[in-house]
Amino acid sequence: MIDLHYWPTPNGHKITLFLEEAGVEYRIIPVNIGAGEQFQPDFLKIAPNNRMPAIVDHEPVDGGEPIAIFESGAILLYLADKYGAFIGADLRSRTETIQWLMWQMGGLGPMLGQNHHFSGYAPEKIPYAIDRYVKETNRLYGVLDRRLADRDFITGEYSIADMACYPWIVPHERQGQNLDDFPNVKRWFEAIAARPHTITAYAKGAAISENKPMTEEAKKILFGQTAKVLG
Numbered sequence: 591m592i593d594l595h596y597w598p599t600p601n602g603h604k605i606t607l608f609l610e611e612a613g614v615e616y617r618i619i620p621v622n623i624g625a626g627e628q629f630q631p632d633f634l635k636i637a638p639n640n641r642m643p644a645i646v647d648h649e650p651v652d653g654g655e656p657i658a659i660f661e662s663g664a665i666l667l668y669l670a671d672k673y674g675a676f677i678g679a680d681l682r683s684r685t686e687t688i689q690w691l692m693w694q695m696g697g698l699g700p701m702l703g704q705n706h707h708f709s710g711y712a713p714e715k716i717p718y719a720i721d722r723y724v725k726e727t728n729r730l731y732g733v734l735d736r737r738l739a740d741r742d743f744i745t746g747e748y749s750i751a752d753m754a755c756y757p758w759i760v761p762h763e764r765q766g767q768n769l770d771d772f773p774n775v776k777r778w779f780e781a782i783a784a785r786p787h788t789i790t791a792y793a794k795g796a797a798i799s800e801n802k803p804m805t806e807e808a809k810k811i812l813f814g815q816t817a818k819v820l821g
């Protein structure tokens with residue numbers, strides 16, 4: 591059994607996409623990040639970065655103690671290795687999957703996250719910051735579009751690289767992007783959206799928290815954190 595510490599955000603959705611596709615038995619433990627549950631001591635033992643998602647695998651393959659993992663990319667890689675699924679099996683395709691997973695973790699996720707922040711949440715609308723992240727988002731969409739020009743999925747077969755990227759493309763409108771400008775991304779996006787396990791994964795998220803605008807209270811908890819949040 592896998593415990594998934596989760597809230598339905600792009601990084602959270604990555605893991606339910608995998609678990610649903612792989613047919614793994616798992617239990618969702620909600621971490622309401624807008625209410626500050628990411629600072630609870632028991633959660634910090636699993637996820638010292640006070641961010642979800644995180645998992646605890648109670649049946650690791652070595653038969654030892656449960657393993658706790660934080661960072662969505664590390665979780666996807668762990669699960670792909672454990673279940674032998676959604677990652678290339680040979681050296682070259684495995685390396686490609688990891689490379690695009692890291693591209694998402696180091697680029698697509700952080701840059702689009704800043705886009706969401708400055709375009710949507712920041713109390714001041716700072717034109718320079720909005721322009722910088724909307725443009726960088728556009729560049730990254732272009733990279734993905736070129737990659738998808740001659741293949742259905744990022745590394746050919748549906749993989750953890752797609753699962754990492756897809757949830758970040760879902761809010762493309764609020765990132766100031768038009769999928770019609772990226773026809774390969776659009777085709778890929780629509781194909782993943784239509785997968786039955788994608789629909790189930792997103793329905794599980796919606797059952798935990800409706801996609802409502804962020805409250806002022808939640809913004810105070812989420813933004814402006816310093817080292818003091820961990821006591």
Ligand SMILES: N[C@@H](CCC(=O)N[C@@H](CS)C(=O)NCC(=O)O)C(=O)O
Binds near residue numbers: 602640642
């Ligand atoms: N690099 C981390 C980022 C995780 C992350 O930023 N999670 C956000 C929600 S998408 C969170 O838990 N935020 C809580 C907070 O900001 O205190 C990962 O990919 O797992």
